[in-house]
Amino acid sequence: MIRERLIFEISDKGKNGFRFPKLDVPENKSLNDRIPMRDSIKDFPQVSEVEVVRHFTRLSQTNYCVDKGIYPLGSCTMKYNPKINERIAQIENFITSHPFADPEMSQGNLEVLKTLEDVLREVTGMDAFTFQPAAGAQGELVGMMLIRACMEERGDPRKFVLIPDSAHGTNPSSAHICGYKVKEIKSNDSGTIDLDDLSNNMDKDVAAIMITNPNTLGVFENQIKEASEVVHSKGGLVYMDGANMNALMGICRPGDMGVDAIHLNLHKTFSTPHGGGGPGAGPVGVKKILEPYLPVPRVKNKDDQYFIDEDCPKSIGRVHSFYGNFLVAVKALAYILSLGPEGLREVSETAVLNSNYIRKSLEKEYHLKYKTPTLHECVFSDKYQKQYGVSNIDIAKRLIDLGVHPPTMSFPLIVHGALMTEPTETESKADLDSFIEAMKQIAEEAREDPGILKSAPHNSYVRRLDETAAARNPKLRWEP
Amino acid sequence: MSYIALSEKDKKEMLKAIGVSSPKKLFDCIPGDIKLNRDLKIPTAMSEPEVMGYFNECAQKNKNSEYISFQGAGAYRHYIPAAVDYLSSRGEFASPYTPYQAEVSQGTLQSIFEFQTLICQLTGMDIANASLYDGASGAAEAVLMAMRINRKSKVLVPKTLHPHYRQVINTYTRNLGISVREIGYDETGRIDTTELEKNLDNNTSAVVCQTPNFFGVIEDLDKISAYAHENKALSIAVLAEASSLGLLKAPGEMGVDIATGEAQSFGIPLSFGGPYLGFMACSKEFVRQFPGRISGETNDIDGNRGFVLTLSTREQHIRRERATSNICTNQALCALRATIFLEILGQQGLREWARQNIQKANYAYDLFKDIRGVKAFFSGEIYNEFVIKTGKKWKEVESEFMRKNIIPGISLERFYPELEHCGLVCVTEVSRKKDIDRFAEILKGILAG
Numbered sequence: 001m002i003r004e005r006l007i008f009e010i011s012d013k014g015k016n017g018f019r020f021p022k023l024d025v026p027e028n029k030s031l032n033d034r035i036p037m038r039d040s041i042k043d044f045p046q047v048s049e050v051e052v053v054r055h056f057t058r059l060s061q062t063n064y065c066v067d068k069g070i071y072p073l074g075s076c077t078m079k080y081n082p083k084i085n086e087r088i089a090q091i092e093n094f095i096t097s098h099p100f101a102d103p104e105m106s107q108g109n110l111e112v113l114k115t116l117e118d119v120l121r122e123v124t125g126m127d128a129f130t131f132q133p134a135a136g137a138q139g140e141l142v143g144m145m146l147i148r149a150c151m152e153e154r155g156d157p158r159k160f161v162l163i164p165d166s167a168h169g170t171n172p173s174s175a176h177i178c179g180y181k182v183k184e185i186k187s188n189d190s191g192t193i194d195l196d197d198l199s200n201n202m203d204k205d206v207a208a209i210m211i212t213n214p215n216t217l218g219v220f221e222n223q224i225k226e227a228s229e230v231v232h233s234k235g236g237l238v239y240m241d242g243a244n245m246n247a248l249m250g251i252c253r254p255g256d257m258g259v260d261a262i263h264l265n266l267h268k269t270f271s272t273p274h275g276g277g278g279p280g281a282g283p284v285g286v287k288k289i290l291e292p293y294l295p296v297p298r299v300k301n302k303d304d305q306y307f308i309d310e311d312c313p314k315s316i317g318r319v320h321s322f323y324g325n326f327l328v329a330v331k332a333l334a335y336i337l338s339l340g341p342e343g344l345r346e347v348s349e350t351a352v353l354n355s356n357y358i359r360k361s362l363e364k365e366y367h368l369k370y371k372t373p374t375l376h377e378c379v380f381s382d383k384y385q386k387q388y389g390v391s392n393i394d395i396a397k398r399l400i401d402l403g404v405h406p407p408t409m410s411f412p413l414i415v416h417g418a419l420m421t422e423p424t425e426t427e428s429k430a431d432l433d434s435f436i437e438a439m440k441q442i443a444e445e446a447r448e449d450p451g452i453l454k455s456a457p458h459n460s461y462v463r464r465l466d467e468t469a470a471a472r473n474p475k476l477r478w479e480p
Numbered sequence: 481m482s483y484i485a486l487s488e489k490d491k492k493e494m495l496k497a498i499g500v501s502s503p504k505k506l507f508d509c510i511p512g513d514i515k516l517n518r519d520l521k522i523p524t525a526m527s528e529p530e531v532m533g534y535f536n537e538c539a540q541k542n543k544n545s546e547y548i549s550f551q552g553a554g555a556y557r558h559y560i561p562a563a564v565d566y567l568s569s570r571g572e573f574a575s576p577y578t579p580y581q582a583e584v585s586q587g588t589l590q591s592i593f594e595f596q597t598l599i600c601q602l603t604g605m606d607i608a609n610a611s612l613y614d615g616a617s618g619a620a621e622a623v624l625m626a627m628r629i630n631r632k633s634k635v636l637v638p639k640t641l642h643p644h645y646r647q648v649i650n651t652y653t654r655n656l657g658i659s660v661r662e663i664g665y666d667e668t669g670r671i672d673t674t675e676l677e678k679n680l681d682n683n684t685s686a687v688v689c690q691t692p693n694f695f696g697v698i699e700d701l702d703k704i705s706a707y708a709h710e711n712k713a714l715s716i717a718v719l720a721e722a723s724s725l726g727l728l729k730a731p732g733e734m735g736v737d738i739a740t741g742e743a744q745s746f747g748i749p750l751s752f753g754g755p756y757l758g759f760m761a762c763s764k765e766f767v768r769q770f771p772g773r774i775s776g777e778t779n780d781i782d783g784n785r786g787f788v789l790t791l792s793t794r795e796q797h798i799r800r801e802r803a804t805s806n807i808c809t810n811q812a813l814c815a816l817r818a819t820i821f822l823e824i825l826g827q828q829g830l831r832e833w834a835r836q837n838i839q840k841a842n843y844a845y846d847l848f849k850d851i852r853g854v855k856a857f858f859s860g861e862i863y864n865e866f867v868i869k870t871g872k873k874w875k876e877v878e879s880e881f882m883r884k885n886i887i888p889g890i891s892l893e894r895f896y897p898e899l900e901h902c903g904l905v906c907v908t909e910v911s912r913k914k915d916i917d918r919f920a921e922i923l924k925g926i927l928a929g
Contacts, residue, residue, distance in 0.1 A: 004590065006597075007594055007823050008594075008597065011826075016825075016826045016827075016828050017561075017823070017824040018826070019829075020559075020832050020909060023836055023839055025843035025916070028839060028843065028846075031838060031861075034861055036728070036729045037727050037728060037729065038727065038729050038733070040827055040828075040831055041601050041726075041827060041830070044598075044601055044826065044827040044830065045598075045822070045823045045826055046828070047823060049561075049563055049824060052563060052820065052823050053563055053566075053567065056570075056573075056587075056591070057567070059587035059590055059591060060567075060570045060572035061572060062584075062585075062590075063572045063573065063584065063586070063587040064576060064584035065571055065573075065576040066571075066575040066576070067571030067572070068571075068572075071576075078577055079483070081574070082481075082483055084531060086569065090565075091535060091536065092539070093539035093540065093544060094539050094542070094751065094752065096544055096557075096749065097542050097751065098551045098555055098557075098750050098752070099554075099555050099750070099752050099753030099754075100551050100555065100890050101752075101887075105542065105543040105544055105547075106542050106543075106544070107541040107542065108540065108541035109542060109752045111538055119523075122520050122522050123522070134755070135807070135808070135809040135810070136808075136809060137807055137808050138617070145651070145655065148655055157655075168797075169795075169796040169797040169808075170797075170806050172796075172800040172801035173796035173799075173800060173801055173805070173806035176801040176802070176806075177652070177805075177806055178655050179655035181801075182801045220510050222509060222511055224514075225513075249520075250516065251507055251516060252510055252514050252515050252516050253514075256514050265809075273574045273813075274577045274809070274812075275574055275575075276577070276579060276585070276591075276816070277578040277579065277588070277610070277773065277810055277812030278611070278755075278809045278811045278812045278813065279755035279809075279811045317648070318616070318647040318648050318651060319651055319652075320614060320648070321555075321614040321615050321616040321644050321645070321648070321742065321754070322554075322555070322614075322753020322754055322756075323752060323754060324753075325754040325755040326751055326752040328754075328755060334531055336522065337525075337534065338528070339481060339482065339483075339525055340522065340523060340524045340525030340526070341520040341525075342519065342525065343482055343525050344522075345519075346484060347484075349503040349506075350484050352503065352506045352507065353491065353495070353498075353503045356498050356500075356506055357497060360497055360499070373506070373508070373509045375509070396581065397583065400583055405581065405584065408580075409580075411797070426485060427485060428486065429485075429486055429487075429493070457583050460583045460584060461583070461584075461586050462583055462586055462780040462785075462786035463782050463784070464780060465582050465583065465778050465787075465788050466778045466781070467582075467790065469779070470777065470778035470788050470790040471776070471791055471792075474767070474774075474790060474791060475776055475777040476608075476777075476790075477596050477600045477606075477607065478594070
């Protein structure tokens with residue numbers, strides 16, 4: 001196989017891929033003496049346009065992607081990204097719009113943001129949204145800051161945040177940056193929050209609980225209302241990580257379960273592409289009690305005119321250079337308007353159907369630690385395969401050989417050797433079956449020929465990579 | 481419209497396999513009293529042409545295409561080569577997740593590795609990460625990183641730093657016992673070093689310095705770093721206009737410990753402020769405190785070169801509350817655009833680009849300064865933005881310009897009440913000489929009147 005070189009290795013002196021028009025003002029030579037300038041950057045690439053285009057085309061072909069096939073990465077909601085959304089996000093008047101443009105000149109942009117706020121309020125049952133957070137983790141941070149600001153105004157910010165042991169790693173990290181210490185709440189045998197453990201830990205020093213619902217096992221926290229009551233009765237607030245909203249649209253709403261603040265991942269539930277790791281968007285929705293603390297600027301409307309409100313004295317302030325990832329919001333609104341109320345409910349129903357079909361088809365071959373019913377995802381483990389010396393990583397790498405993307409590995413932490421599987425609603429039955437067949441084949445190979453799994457992948461662009469060596473002897477940039 | 485790929489027959493077969501009669505049954509685990517039991521009250525579904533029509537109408541309500549703009553202030557108009565849009569919109573780049581499964585993500589991982597290398601070359605620093613959200617949160621992350629390194633609790637932030645960046649630093653630090661002290665500017669438009677010196681002490685964690693700064697003035701980074709280091713504080717450089725790195729001396733040559741900023745200028749459209757591209761680079765010795773994802777080189781079992789996400793023990797999914805940052809999803813596709821942009825421009829193109837920015841802006845600056853009723857407010861050297869003071873309040877000047885379909889820049893009054901007669905004007909390589917000359921004529925007319 002031909003290996004794509006680094007651009008720096010393709011580079012050759014004197015080539016270039018772009019030409020600027022001639023400078024149309026008289027050159028001021030004195031600038032060179034007045035201002036400390038650098039020499040040409042040594043070893044900066046020098047390549048022609050065709051070489052750049054082929055370089056990235058060839059690189060792209062080594063990636064797996066949703067446009068190619070099923071991508072059942074648990075907790076990531078890798079659904080198909082409708083192409084109309086991309087076209088809309090390229091409309092000239094959106095992309096050439098300056099963030100300091102006067103509101104009168106950017107009514108279209110403000111309408112998008114306000115309309116999206118209104119539909120998300122209805123979908124979640126919350127009262128107000130901010131679009132500043134650029135991703136889910138920043139949304140969590142904002143959510144916790146809002147809670148802290150509210151607590152401070154009541155007189156005491158409190159010290160702790162309760163987080164279930166099944167939570168995403170971003171939850172404890174976000175709470176920590178907000179100045180809170182984390183107390184972990186245990187899961188019970190059905191994989192949900194242990195209400196007794198919650199009651200024992202909930203006291204006047206606890207500011208909030210961060211709940212993911214459905215949780216990372218795909219299980220609905222059926223006692224969420226009771227949990228919220230426990231937290232509220234001691235003066236705490238409830239934050240919901242909305243990463244798994246894809247299971248709930250049109251079915252039930254966080255705002256009706258006692259949730260005070262939530263973030264959504266527009267790049268998961270609302271179909272905007274992940275881009276290999278962003279840009280996403282993590283808008284935060286809140287109940288009335290937290291609205292005064294939302295970040296500035298806020299978009300509002302009066303008499304059919306949209307305006308920007310920066311005069312919010314209790315606001316936690318700004319968390320983004322401008323209005324957040326605006327074009328991502330545009331795409332999410334296009335998605336919601338395309339689907340409408342029935343369409344959104346069908347999304348959740350089908351996501352849950354697909355996930356349960358996979359669960360049912362594989363539960364004999366792969367261990368399920370929790371037997372509780374699941375919604376949009378389910379977490380298998382490598383327990384049955386361990387006896388043959390095969391672990392979840394071997395299963396994942398072998399799936400690559402078989403042409404499908406592996407599930408999320410080793411998360412949540414409460415399931416040892418986890419394979420967290422979320423097919424989403426956009427997969428055809430044939431694609432679901434191809435995943436199921438591949439998993440079954442691997443289960444058989446584990447019994448018959450485990451060696452083939454341990455040395456997988458065999459026919460990918462690169463074979464199993466040495467991550468330990470990468471961390472031990474970090475090489476983080478090209479050098480001549 | 482629906483994006484479901486199951487036929488009714490498929491659904492029936494699947495329900496049968498699961499052993500339930502309808503999809504609704506699968507939601508029995510949700511208590512009845514919190515179920516919605518009605519349709520969401522949102523607009524009914526639209527077909528693709530209808531959705532397109534709605535957004536076309538919406539976009540028409542933006543008036544930007546009718547104006548020639550001289551706005552900058554952290555969001556810059558630059559030409560974007562066709563290949564950037566073409567390549568970055570490929571589904572193979574746009575539609576994968578974060579490259580956790582390295583063997584099927586080499587395209588993304590190698591691109592990140594090239595991005596990191598380019599950022600190192602541009603900033604003159606040792607290491608760079610895969611990206612951060614934007615310039616403002618980059619500045620905040622740099623401040624938090626400095627505190628982790630030296631465990632001191634005071635940070636000096638100049639008024640010459642973008643006001644929005646200052647606001648974000650305040651939001652990020654307010655719950656962590658960090659005191660943020662603002663430092664004023666002098667008549668050059670640069671950090672007031674007397675005030676800086678007075679406020680530096682052995683509890684100072686870092687000095688933040690934006691260059692070119694919010695007024696477009698090039699700061700003396702060398703000197704600021706020296707002040708910081710004398711007091712064992714770290715020097716943080718913020719680059720809000722990354723194109724300047726093509727020509728101005730690199731932060732790494734001027735004693736900077738952490739360089740961060742906004743790389744929107746590298747092939748990313750204005751887009752009403754986002755998505756943009758935060759970046760960060762630092763010296764090797766601080767790698768353990770560095771936030772964000774990093775791609776690193778390694779080998780596969782056959783000895784072939786490959787790339788993986790590395791040093792992840794710093795990150796939230798491993799270290800949870802002790803992570804260096806909570807960031808996970810970043811701005812990967814924007815970083816890819818920047819990588820393509822920089823590689824297309826290449827060594828000569830990059831330099832020519834920056835040269836045209838500095839030449840055109842200085843041409844405009846010199847032209848406007850000579851107009852009766854106009855003053856160059858600051859004496860410092862500028863890159864592609866500058867402050868002019870006019871005999872009239874800037875707001876009046878601005879509305880006169882708007883009538884001629886020109887947006888003359890940004891009013892400074894909202895951020896600096898003392899500068900109500902001042903405007904911040906940005907001139908880049910896309911500003912044509914004839915538009916600059918027309919700007920001068922109009923300004924002359926306004927101030928003569």
